[in-house]
Amino acid sequence: MREALQNKLLAFIAHPKASDFERLALEVVRYQAQHLPPYGRLVEARGGDLSDWRSAPCVPTELFRDIDLCSAEPEQPLSAEFLTSGTTTGRRGRRRVPDLTLYHAGMMAPFVAHVLGGDTTPRHWLSLVPKPEEDPASSLSHMVGALGERLSDTLTWVMTPQGLDIDAASAFIQGQGEPLIIMTTAFALIHWLDGAADSLTSLPAGSRMMLTGGYKGRARSLEEPELLALIKHGLGLEAEAVVPEYGMTELTSQAYGRPFEAPPWLRLRVVDPLSGEDLPQGEEGLVAFFDLLNLDNVSALLTGDLGRLDEEGRLELHGRAPGALLRGCSLSAEELGVLGQP
Amino acid sequence: MKLFELSDLDRGPGRSLLQATTAMGFSEAVSRIGLETELRAWLKPGAISAVEGELPSDLRRSRYPQKVLIIAARTLPASTMRATLMARLLGAKVILKPASGQAAIAHAIAAADPEVSVRPFSSGDLTELDAAIAEVDALVVLGSDETIKEIKSRTPDTKAFVAYGHRVSAAWLDSDADAALLALARDLCAWDQAGCLSPQVVWVSSSPEAMLPKLAEALRRVEAELPMALSHDALVARQPALTYAEMMGKALSTESALLCALKSPEFRPSPGYRCLWVLPASEAHLQTIEPYLSTLGISGRLTIPLADHVRRCPIGEMQRPPLTWAHDGLPNLSPMLLPQRRH
Numbered sequence: 184m185r186e187a188l189q190n191k192l193l194a195f196i197a198h199p200k201a202s203d204f205e206r207l208a209l210e211v212v213r214y215q216a217q218h219l220p221p222y223g224r225l226v227e228a229r230g231g232d233l234s235d236w237r238s239a240p241c242v243p244t245e246l247f248r249d250i251d252l253c254s255a256e257p258e259q260p261l262s263a264e265f266l267t268s269g270t271t272t273g274r275r276g277r278r279r280v281p282d283l284t285l286y287h288a289g290m291m292a293p294f295v296a297h298v299l300g301g302d303t304t305p306r307h308w309l310s311l312v313p314k315p316e317e318d319p320a321s322s323l324s325h326m327v328g329a330l331g332e333r334l335s336d337t338l339t340w341v342m343t344p345q346g347l348d349i350d351a352a353s354a355f356i357q358g359q360g361e362p363l364i365i366m367t368t369a370f371a372l373i374h375w376l377d378g379a380a381d382s383l384t385s386l387p388a389g390s391r392m393m394l395t396g397g398y399k400g401r402a403r404s405l406e407e408p409e410l411l412a413l414i415k416h417g418l419g420l421e422a423e424a425v426v427p428e429y430g431m432t433e434l435t436s437q438a439y440g441r442p443f444e445a446p447p448w449l450r451l452r453v454v455d456p457l458s459g460e461d462l463p464q465g466e467e468g469l470v471a472f473f474d475l476l477n478l479d480n481v482s483a484l485l486t487g488d489l490g491r492l493d494e495e496g497r498l499e500l501h502g503r504a505p506g507a508l509l510r511g512c513s514l515s516a517e518e519l520g521v522l523g524q525p
Numbered sequence: 526m527k528l529f530e531l532s533d534l535d536r537g538p539g540r541s542l543l544q545a546t547t548a549m550g551f552s553e554a555v556s557r558i559g560l561e562t563e564l565r566a567w568l569k570p571g572a573i574s575a576v577e578g579e580l581p582s583d584l585r586r587s588r589y590p591q592k593v594l595i596i597a598a599r600t601l602p603a604s605t606m607r608a609t610l611m612a613r614l615l616g617a618k619v620i621l622k623p624a625s626g627q628a629a630i631a632h633a634i635a636a637a638d639p640e641v642s643v644r645p646f647s648s649g650d651l652t653e654l655d656a657a658i659a660e661v662d663a664l665v666v667l668g669s670d671e672t673i674k675e676i677k678s679r680t681p682d683t684k685a686f687v688a689y690g691h692r693v694s695a696a697w698l699d700s701d702a703d704a705a706l707l708a709l710a711r712d713l714c715a716w717d718q719a720g721c722l723s724p725q726v727v728w729v730s731s732s733p734e735a736m737l738p739k740l741a742e743a744l745r746r747v748e749a750e751l752p753m754a755l756s757h758d759a760l761v762a763r764q765p766a767l768t769y770a771e772m773m774g775k776a777l778s779t780e781s782a783l784l785c786a787l788k789s790p791e792f793r794p795s796p797g798y799r800c801l802w803v804l805p806a807s808e809a810h811l812q813t814i815e816p817y818l819s820t821l822g823i824s825g826r827l828t829i830p831l832a833d834h835v836r837r838c839p840i841g842e843m844q845r846p847p848l849t850w851a852h853d854g855l856p857n858l859s860p861m862l863l864p865q866r867r868h
Contacts, residue, residue, distance in 0.1 A: 229771070
């Protein structure tokens with residue numbers, strides 16, 4: 184059953200038709216309710232209605248810290264095991280991935296369209312993200328490695344276990360004549376631009392950058408216009424060549440752009456935090472996803488991010504939803520997490 | 526003591542205290558009962574002298590603090606009140622630094638006693654903090670471990686330093702008798718479960734799932750006296766717990782509370798807002814949380830010993846600590862005394 188469903192999803196990735204999404208989404212969510220017992224129980228607890236994929240209960244992404252949300256048996260060999268950063272609570276979420284076929288199939292087209300601007304000419308890539316061998320639990324490292332393997336001419340990694348090799352990053356861009364591709368998180372980029380202000384040079388025309396992630400408390404934080412100005416000043420890249428990526432460990436697919444645009448197999452949603460119902464376009468709420476390619480995990484996910492959809496269904500992120508105001512003296516879950524308790 | 530003026534919650538500073546407490550989001554009934562419970566502990570005959578009894582009779586005046594800085598970084602009004610009372614029992618003047626947004630609580634307390642002054646400043650304002658520390662000879666800090674560590678690092682050794690960190694509490698129930706369930710419901714609803722004396726989990730000797738409807742029934746009766754409006758914040762904070770319970774056990778909601786039965790006895794932190802984990806009894810799992818445990822409400826029998834800092838009390842009394850309660854295992858007055866000078 185899984186193989187058949189995976190084949191249908193691969194066919195959808197190859198030739199996406201919007202009208203097929205509804206049918207496939209229902210098949211996927213019913214598969215998950217059947218093969219992932221905790222999710223099946225959740226569906227049951229919410230009334231068991233799976234007549235529409237939008238009625239599939241969303242799982243808060245933070246529950247990946249507490250529950251093994253993977254339909255593969257525990258002893259089944261895995262293709263990957265990704266961990267979240269644990270920035271918010273100190274505890275890391277875990278996502279087991281028994282098969283990366285869908286991941287690899289789904290990552291290409293959106294990346295090529297948005298980050299490479301449709302140009303698949305192999306280029307020299309610079310990654311400020313750690314190598315997959317050095318951080319095998321990072322889904323971002325895996326993605327950069329897998330994309331680089333398929334699309335780059337060369338891929339140079341400058342994030343070492345000791346930290347960012349600023350000199351190596353700066354040396355890489357010197358004397359280059361062809362367009363370059365830079366893969367980075369915001370915090371690593373700022374660290375580089377701050378640390379190498381005197382040794383930066385404008386990148387060759389046609390160079391582009393994939394920019395992802397927050398600052399995770401590791402660098403000074405900047406609003407996007409300031410960051411874009413810093414990039415323009417240091418590397419000569421215009422805003423349109425700097426492409427934001429929105430992905431997370433719990434998801435298989437990625438959204439790109441400004442605002443974020445999802446590939447056909449990923450639906451971006453903004454829901455009312457109380458009812459879980461989709462909000463009309465333009466209203467702010469919690470960001471939720473339905474990711475068809477999360478076949479072995481859970482497709483309907485609820486994040487702690489705030490956002491708004493525009494009239495074309497693209498997502499504008501407004502940051503993290505503020506935590507509830509703590510009124511008392513009780514030890515919070517976050518404090519317990521930091522202390523290494525369950 | 527002038528602070529006793531607070532005991533009339535219908536006029537004067539007591540009224541202001543009640544209003545400031547409801548402004549924190551507690552219903553008037555929850556605020557009133559919470560404050561009255563604390564004030565009753567103060568006014569119980571013999572309570573003050575029992576606390577003072579911890580001091581040696583030959584204590585030299587030079588060891589009494591003249592001025593105490595109380596930093597209420599994040600705590601309930603009852604804790605701020607008690608810390609202030611203890612400092613005033615030593616005759617010290619008090620500077621009260623309230624948490625952000627809680628200045629009204631401090632002002633209400635100060636209105637009852639001219640020896641208490643309020644010093645609101647941002648927690649990041651180290652200049653103000655250092656100035657306040659320089660002014661006093663003893664500090665009492667109510668807050669997170671991180672806050673305590675930061676303030677302690679700025680406090681000279683010559684000053685007394687007392688800290689009460691954040692803790693969790695739990696309940697142990699081996700009965701489904703109405704009285705025990707009602708008592709647990711009261712412990713849960715007091716201060717809307719926001720206090721470190723509030724139970725976050727209850728370990729039960731019978732089936733947790735079977736316990737849910739019985740406990741829900743008790744809660745419905747208590748909610749009538751102690752209502753809590755379900756705010757947006759509360760629902761958002763409880764959402765992951767609800768989903769988790771639906772996936773791994775069973776959830777049952779009442780008008781204000783969320784009860785989550787699980788098969789695993791492992792302690793789980795509650796998001797608050799009257800969300801209680803109902804777990805199968807396991808003394809071994811109770812022990813894992815012991816270092817962070819403030820109070821264990823007990824109905825029935827527990828065979829394991831618990832560390833001295835853990836307050837054991839009957840269920841129903843969790844939010845009613847006597848004035849002599851050794852908060853976090855510490856005596857109430859002597860930690861505020863000035864360190865002995867070496868000759």
